[in-house]
Amino acid sequence: MNDNINISLTVNGQKISRNVAARTNLVDFVRYELELTGSHVGCEHGVCGACTIRVDGSIVRGCLMLAAQADGSKVETIEGLSDSNEITDLQNEFHNSNALQCGFCTPGFLLTAQELLENNPSPSRNEIREFISGNYCRCTGYQAIVDAIEKVAKKRNN
Amino acid sequence: MKSPPFSYIRAESLEQAFDLIDQYGEEARILAGGQSLMATLNMRLSTPKILIDINKIGGMDQIKLDNDKIVVGALARHTKVANSSDIKKYAPLVSKALPHIAHQAIRNRGTFGGSIAFADPAAELPAVSLALEASFVLQSRNGIRTLPAKDFFLGLFDTALKKDEIIIAIEIPIIKDDENYSFMELSRRQGDYAIIGIAAQGNIKSGIFSNMRLAYFGAGDRPLIAQNAINILEGERHTAEVIKAVEESLSLDLDPMDDLNGPASMKMHLARVITSRTLAEISA
Structure with a gap:
């Protein structure tokens, strides 16, 4: 039995090796082990989307994947996407459109919005709502969030 | 909440997974996509001693056409199934159901076989499998058997899957012209x-x-x-x-x-x- 696992992975472009407890989930690993606290922990059972992290190019629930399962993977968090300027336009537009209030949900929304725009560069408002349906905003800012994503889609297409 | 402590082993092959099931018996749970299991662990509704991770077993996520049926590997993730042109063409009911399964981040991890094995009465794919008269391919150390969906779901989270078996594929008859x-x-x-x-x-x-x-x-x-x-x-x-x-x-x-x-x-x-x-x- 392995209560602790050795893992090697890439996080935001940096190679990392650690020994983790088997039960450590991915979002707790990046927050507590790597001190990347931009990914948030909300419901811890896959409902709220605050813990959204990108693994091998696709968003996942950081609370529903073990750190041990990310062994050998390429992991990207809001810090990585921020630093690489990949989502600067989304971040600016969320700001300009008042698409955040307390900001707790925002990293999750940004990663989700980025995956939507990669898959579907010209989403309708309904498609945007459907795609972000797995992310909760408790400041009830959905209208402004949809506005911001729609504006960025239009700008990227120009 | 955080899950209780457990151990973890990654099976590299079905053989190894069967060995681990033999070794740990009731104390073990199979970890596929984990999108339900991890949630129940975090809520401490489930307390296995060890998780046997089957995600890295090769070749179990393929979607293949085989004469009059389409065979979906149990580890095919929902997003992969959703993007499959063969599924759209030959099993369009599956394509229509998939967007209703949770959310994108969960569809990126959750697997077809995992959804069948978990057998949530409110989940989409078990019912879709019944409507399609699909069959499930179940493997154990002793061999392979194929069971129709109608004989698989027995009750609340209860299925005909035996303790030493793993779902390896779902066989779906392709849609007929009429x-x-x-x-x-x-x-x-x-x-x-x-x-x-x-x-x-x-x-x-x-x-x-x-x-x-x-x-x-x-x-x-x-x-x-x-x-x-x-x-x-x-x-x-x-x-x-x-x-x-x-x-x-x-x-x-x-x-x-x-x-x-x-x-x-x-x-x-x-x-x-x-x-x-x-x-x-x-x-x-």
């Missing part, structure tokens, strides 16, 4: 578990129903086939009288439970509503 299908689900939020839902497929030739399969989820302790309704439809046209008879018969087939969404009587009402909409769509 078949039509429909899928409807009512939920509070896009992607949430269904209040009630229906997956339907069958023959509709010259306006006459035959060999219809109406499968429901959120309608009882397991996905349910509405056999009385199906019998009424056989050989009939889409008329107000037939639809009324079908709606009335649903109380014989379905057994919804009261839950946070509302009372059983409301679900039965909603089942009738989506049934008539579904049959209208299929016969249109």
Whole structure:
């Protein structure tokens, strides 16, 4: 039995090796082990989307994947996407459109919005709502969030 | 909440997974996509001693056409199935159901086989499998057996899967030229578990129903086939009288439970509503 696992992975472009407890989930690993606290922990059972992290190019629930399962993977968090300027336009537009209030949900929304725009560069408002349906905003800012994503889609297409 | 402590082993092959199942028995749980298991661990509803991770077993996520059926590897993730052109063409009911399964981040991890093995009565794919007359390929150290979906779901989270077996694939008969299908689900939020839902497929030739399969989820302790309704439809046209008879018969087939969404009587009402909409769509 392995209560602790050795893992090697890439996080935001940096190679990392650690020994983790088997039960450590991915979002707790990046927050507590790597001190990347931009990914948030909300419901811890896959409902709220605050813990959204990108693994091998696709968003996942950081609370529903073990750190041990990310062994050998390429992991990207809001810090990585921020630093690489990949989502600067989304971040600016969320700001300009008042698409955040307390900001707790925002990293999750940004990663989700980025995956939507990669898959579907010209989403309708309904498609945007459907795609972000797995992310909760408790400041009830959905209208402004949809506005911001729609504006960025239009700008990227120009 | 955080999950209780457990151990973890990654199986590199089915052989190794069977060895580990032998070794740890009741203390072990198989970890596929983990999108339900991890949540139950975090809520401490489940306390296995060890997780056997099968995600890295090679070749179990393929989607292949095999004569008159399409074979989906148990580890095919929902997003992969959703993007498969073969699935769209040969099993369009699956394509129609997939966007209703949770949310993108969960579909990126969750697997077809995991959803079948977990057998949540409100989940989409178990009911879809019934409507498609799919079969599940179950492997153990002793060999492989193939079980029709209708013989697989036994009760609440209870299936015919034996403790030493792993689902390795789902076999779906490809849709026939004269078949039509429909899928409807009512939920509070896009992607949430269904209040009630229906997956339907069958023959509709010259306006006459035959060999219809109406499968429901959120309608009882397991996905349910509405056999009385199906019998009424056989050989009939889409008329107000037939639809009324079908709606009335649903109380014989379905057994919804009261839950946070509302009372059983409301679900039965909603089942009738989506049934008539579904049959209208299929016969249109």
